[in-house]
Amino acid sequence: MIRINLLKGRAGSNDSLPPALDASGAPSRFLTKREIVLALALVAIGCGIIAAQVLGVFREPLSDDEPLVAIYERPAAPTPPPAVAGEPPAVAAVPxxxxxxxxxxxxxxxxxxxxxxxxxxxxxPEREFGxxxxxxxxxxxxxxxxxxxxxxxxxxxxxxxxxxxxxxxxxxxxxxxxxxxxxxxxxxxxxxxxxxxxxxxxxxxxxxxxxxxxxxxxxxxxxxxxxxxxxxxxxxxxxxx
Amino acid sequence: MNSLFDDATEEPTGGTSSRKSRLPKLGRSVKMTGLDVGATMIKVVVLERRPEGVVLREAALASTPPGVATEGVLTDGISVARALKSLWNDYSLADQRVAVAVSGERVFCQAEEASESERGDLPALARSRMAETISYPADSASSGYQEVPGGFVWVAAPAESIDWIRETVRLSAKTPTLVQAQSCALANAYSFSYQPDAQDVALLLHVGARRASLVLMRGEVPIYGRDVVINLAWPAAARSVPERVIAALDLHWDQIELRSRPAELSRILLSGGPASAPELKEAIQTRTGKPVEELDAFLRVSYSPGAGPGRVVAEHRSSLAVAAGLALQGLEEQ
Known part of the structure; x- marks a missing residue:
């Protein structure tokens, strides 16, 4: 088997576009070091913002009359409209x-x-998850x-x-x-x-x-x-x- | 493979890539797409290597868009890339890696003898032999060599041809991982399928719409390979395809006989679109006195001839030989 690959024996160097895969099929490096550092910095800033929000750094101070504990109440169920004579109810049971x-x-x-x-x-019966x-x-x-x-x-x-x-x-x-x-x-x-x-x-x-x-x-x-x-x-x- | 231009990357042996030995292959299933862009047809073969052997996954042919060639050379990369993209979509070919061929009168594939002492500086020797043979500056060639028993094989092609096919394949959203001379791809298809004896000499003759590729094989080594124009050198209307092929063969017959020695040329294996035409076989057999048969690049590839890609192979086996050889080499490299 002749295993010569003319891609590897290229005389000049006009490789303007980096290939998605190199000649051996392995992923090529798309990112430069500078791009990697920039990406890491952006991720760090994002994490910082999220952490600050979780810790309440940006939360406005509570006013004196604002309760510290919110009480959630289930809203009352809406009362059905009165049935109009001669009309069937909106939802009728079917046997x-x-x-x-x-x-x-x-x-x-x-x-x-x-x-x-x-x-x-x-x-x-209990069924195993999955x-x-x-x-x-x-x-x-x-x-x-x-x-x-x-x-x-x-x-x-x-x-x-x-x-x-x-x-x-x-x-x-x-x-x-x-x-x-x-x-x-x-x-x-x-x-x-x-x-x-x-x-x-x-x-x-x-x-x-x-x-x-x-x-x-x-x-x-x-x-x-x-x-x-x-x-x-x-x-x-x-x-x- | 070694480049003739980058001494720093050459291995001490100067031989073939050691990738094969470094990567374990047991249990791995890998696929490779072989792409042969011809003057009239685009041929694609996808092979998969499994533990039990090589299996055909896809085979496809499509017309090369009209008007993409200038004086017989493909130049309109965008149209070709568009046709390739349609082909990938039509056949749902999702594999990224593609092995592709280059051909032409300026593409060379040749074996050279080298003594033990000469092999001490094989890169320089290969470079000098190449420079003596090719018809353009060696600095503008993409080339490589491989050590074989008794010498080495070198391949060279114009760098712009490599750039063109590489960028065209990239435009079609695939990654070319291997570019090989068409004659070497044929040689690989023959070696894999026929596994010839080391002294068996055979001539591979691939007939395309515009060119014929001649590859003289001794065992698994391509000792002489050339691409010859068969439709521009003479008025096309005046001569039939067999006559043109015979004329191309005549141009190189002396070299073929000379390089075959001391053995005799045992047979001629035909491939390409017109290979199945009986009149072409008869004409070559009459002219050379050698048995002529059709090259089957899928002898050791498993496929079902009744349906799907197997049917395409059964009908167009000869046309798909180059694409099959490319895919086979691509599988070997992984």
């Missing part, structure tokens, strides 16, 4: 009929969410049932989940706990797949804890039935009777 025996309601995530009945949310989620949401399928529509989230294992409503727009949220989303991108968001559904989307809501959130934008007129079985989680939305 969600679980097929499994209900248990205590899970904590409500939104100020406007209404959870009428929840599937079992059992005590989650460990792979137990369940996998593998697909989102739509199964029409006459005028009704069933959204079937294929989940391996017996997933724990909870559901609640959010408004503006009305949407049903199903959180699948300890689960990882492995749905193809084309299934992650669908616009108007059915007259009862304005939009259906799914996302990995959080990684620690692992949680998959399925959001169904729908009207809240008809009954919604959520069941869990060995195949996954089924959300059946029917039109208003």
């Amino acid at each position: 969600i009929v679980p097929s499994e025996p209900p248990i205590a309601a899970a904590p409500v995530q939104s100020e406007t969410s209404i959870v009428t009945a929840e599937p079992p949310v059992q005590e989650r 460990a792979a989620p137990t369940h996998t949401v593998a697909a989102l399928k739509l199964v029409p049932w006459g005028q009704a529509i069933e959204i079937l989230a294929e989940v391996q294992g017996q997933p724990q989940y909870r559901s609640f409503w959010l408004t503006n727009p009305d949407r049903l949220v199903i959180d699948v706990e300890d689960a990882e989303l492995r749905v193809s991108p084309s299934e992650l968001s669908r616009a108007s797949p059915h007259p009862l559904i304005r939009q259906l989307r799914a996302a990995q809501n959080s990684f620690e804890p692992a949680r998959v959130r399925i959001v169904v934008e729908t009207v809240r007129d008809g009954p919604v039935e959520i069941t869990a079985n060995g195949v996954g989680i089924s959300v059946k939305i029917s039109p208003a009777p």
Whole structure:
């Protein structure tokens, strides 16, 4: 093998531009000593300013009547506007009929969410931080049932989940706990797949804890039935009777 | 490699770089991009060295932008850099390091014999031999030499050619880490693929759109290498490609026979775009009486010929020989 490199045998010296990597592939020195000293000085000044602020060097002295301890109060919840006769309430509960025996309601995530009945949310087993989620949401399928529509989230294992409503727009949220989303991108968001559904989307809501959130934008007129079985989680939305 | 102009950096042995022995290679997986910018086509080969061998990662060809050459020499660096950048983007070639070739009538690659006593001052000897051969001032050349059994190999190219290709590659947002003469790149591709015996003499003939490169190999040593213009010396319309290649071969045939001695030239290995044309093989075989075959620079490179870069190699193996040789040398240097 001939290993001559003509870059190294350059006769003149018109290397005006320093290469990103030198001929051996190692990073070349971009900074001169003066630039390094200047950068260190700027960093030191920055650290000094931050330290001074932390220590309160620049804080204005307190006035005599200013309390030394601030007391934070949670603001009172706004009172809902009085209902107008003839109009439905802004947030109406929609019956969600679980097929499994209900248990205590899970904590409500939104100020406007209404959870009428929840599937079992059992005590989650301790999962090691960073460990792979137990369940996998593998697909989102739509199964029409006459005028009704069933959204079937294929989940391996017996997933724990909870559901609640959010408004503006009305949407049903199903959180699948300890689960990882492995749905193809084309299934992650669908616009108007059915007259009862304005939009259906799914996302990995959080990684620690692992949680998959399925959001169904729908009207809240008809009954919604959520069941869990060995195949996954089924959300059946029917039109208003 | 040693420069002929920087005595202070020369190693006592005057031999090849010791980088290979300093850096452990076990378990390391490194990639290298070989780039061959021709008068009509740009050829790129990306190879990866793995513990189990060399693997093809990418192979690509693109047209050289029209009008970038002045009298057959590439001069419009900005257009070429733009074409290179498109190529990097189209094939998602993210590796920064690129090995690139220079060619032309003023690029030389040649072996010289040297006795034991002469090797005492190999830099001076190499410099004097180079100065005797090249057709321009030695001070304006980029050059290097490498000790080989029985002598040394020296390579020289005009410094402005090195500057041009280096700045062009830089403009395309890559870092040229290796510039090599096209004939040496061919020699490396041949050595790696065929692993010839030390006394086996073969002629490598790379036919490009404008030039042909002749490299006479004894074992793994390029003992004589020249680039010959094949489309400007004669009226192009009057002669076919085989005739022009034969004419170029005739110009150097005496030297080829002389330098082959005492062995006989065993075969001619063709590469470049027209290499797969049967009429070219027949014409050369008839003229020289030597067996002619197509150079396969990917003999010892693993790839799947059915899909992706493997398919490109299967279809354009001859055209990619120089780029493959550059990538192979780049892998050796890391």
